[in-house]
Amino acid sequence: MKSSHSLREGIKLLFTYFFILIMLIIVLFPVVWTFVSSLNPGQSLYSSELSLIPKDITWNHYKKLFKETDFGIWYKNTIKVAFASSAVTVILVTLTAYAFSRQRFAGRKQSLVAMLVLQMFPGIMNMVAIYVLLNLIGLLDTHLGLVLVYAGGAIPYNTWLMKGYMDGIPKSLEEAALIDGAGNWTTMWKIILPLTLPMTSVIAIFSFVAPFGDFLFARLVLTTPTKWTLAVGLNDFISGKFDKNYTQFAAGSLLAALPVTILYLSMQNLLIGGLTKGSVKG
């Protein structure tokens, strides 16, 4: 009885390990494959042999990225846009969410529902209007225009996320502060906002990462190649000519994915907490 039980447990464990191993192979294969391709001396997709250890290894594609293309400039642009849009988003979202969560004012309920409906309107459908609008105010082909587009699109959803989190902070805290004679601003800055730091970081990371992954709006707004972000540039490497620049693309995409991947993996507990706890999604 006892031994058959432990045997069953053993088989179960073995199966689990086997399954996890397969999952790990499937998950890691594209990454490893891309890395191998980036070291391949050839240029095209089909010149890459079906072996995980290439015969000749070369770092040329990485060097060429910075020497012969605008990759370095795109990298700098992306980080610049990411920082700016993250900062703008966090500031605007925090202020807006604070008003909705901690204040009572005429039109509050209506605005909340309006924001909810607004964030369901897919961003892609706003593209034509945004193009015309940016053209009108002269922000086309500028990073400021792109930052505003990212921040404007991110506010409604993230405000709900932040408001949900703030609602969980007990009201007695600021009541005590108000009795002690603290004004509105002091209560907000000194009492409530420090407590929202986990959610603030989640929103900051999400909005920092967004410019690395978006190429639709970046391509719409930015036309000069030296103003492009990484996504637009990478897409340009392989648009329609996969066979020509694949190894170059592989090197570039690994470098582009690196900061975001490290950020996500090192912050995974925080991000999971943010997603499951105060979130609209849960």
Added chain:
Amino acid sequence: MQQQFKLEKKELQSFGRYSSAFLSAVFMGVGQLFNGQWLKGIFLILLNTFVIIPNLPVLLQNFKGLITLGEIPMEDHSLFMMIYGIISVILALLILFIYIANIRDAYKNGLIKDKGGKTKGFKGALRDMMDSGFPYLILLPGFICIIFFTLLPMVFNILIAFTNYDLYHSPPKHILKYVGLKNFFDVLTTTTWARTFKNVLIWTIIWSVLATLTTYALGGFVAVLLNNPRIKFRKIIRTLLILPYAIPSFISILIWKGMLNTHFGVINKILTSVFSIQNIPWFENAHYTKVAIVLVNLWLGFPYSMMLITGILQGLPNDVYEAATVDGANGLQKFRYITLPLVLFAIAPLLIMSFAYNFNNFNIIYLLNNGNPPIFGYQGGAGGTDILISWVYKLTFEKLKFNYAAAMSLIIFILIVGFSVYNFTRTKSYKEEEMLR
């Protein structure tokens, strides 16, 4: 009681509040002057005389532009006029809001004076405004951003759905015209368009369901497996498995696109050499493309649901399991009767959110194969794997049928809002909202 009655009687004797409200209604700020609030009154009068009134003709001009969309081709740009018109409507609403607030303020302060009280000086009024105006003040920057980059484009898009804006009627060469519901009728009742719309809609729904179920099934399975404390290196394994979520999806989709290439892709090479399956036309046959899309999405999407379900599993109450052990339940029974119902209960709203997300999951459809392969007889450039949103994108930027695209996006919007609002009213965030009231 007696006291209060007296007070109310006294109130009735003077009618200054009505006069001041009336004066403020006639001209902003005059009522405040009447109440003896000099600085506030003068400020409002100046605002009215030098900012609002001189701009009224401009607003009217823009309203007219919004309705006519221009008269002279090459001179009037219908799109600009539309944007100006929408902004003017928003500004007009703002002025109306200030105007009403001004009348209410005059009435309120008139009432204080009627009661024999003293109205506050400018400093006091300013402090009051800082207090009651605080929420509006901190909402302002966010709202301006939302108005320009979300609300305005949305209204613009809705208006375009009722115009004839396409390749052959594009400003400034032509003046746009409102055509009523024509675009909706064209898309939904012209035989070929209706057929395309129906097929694309069906695939959109199948795709959303498949994408949601596959990712949550695999993610949940892996999460449950990894929840076993006897597995070693659980933390490292989890971190490695999260990798697809951590890489920007734009990049991983393009990598998969290369790997799935029919002739040179590594996937077909492996299939040929290991299983001797000859080249599978991943991107040339719509059925295979659909399989590829669902599988790549599974790779991309399972870590997210794995993370969520891991979080739920770790939050499950321990005492229930202890009670079950005491009652003699085995592992499978515990899973079937405790874990599964609790997890399903927790992820039910997430499933609907995920469905809504996949319904508009543009990236994977567009980047993997551009919605292709093309299907003979489909209208508006729709391919065999296009979902509604990617079709809208093609209509807009490839076919330049802005009017049809706008009409279609309105249809998508209504579908999404329908079930999202239903779902959302049941989530935690919203319910807590109800409890506060």
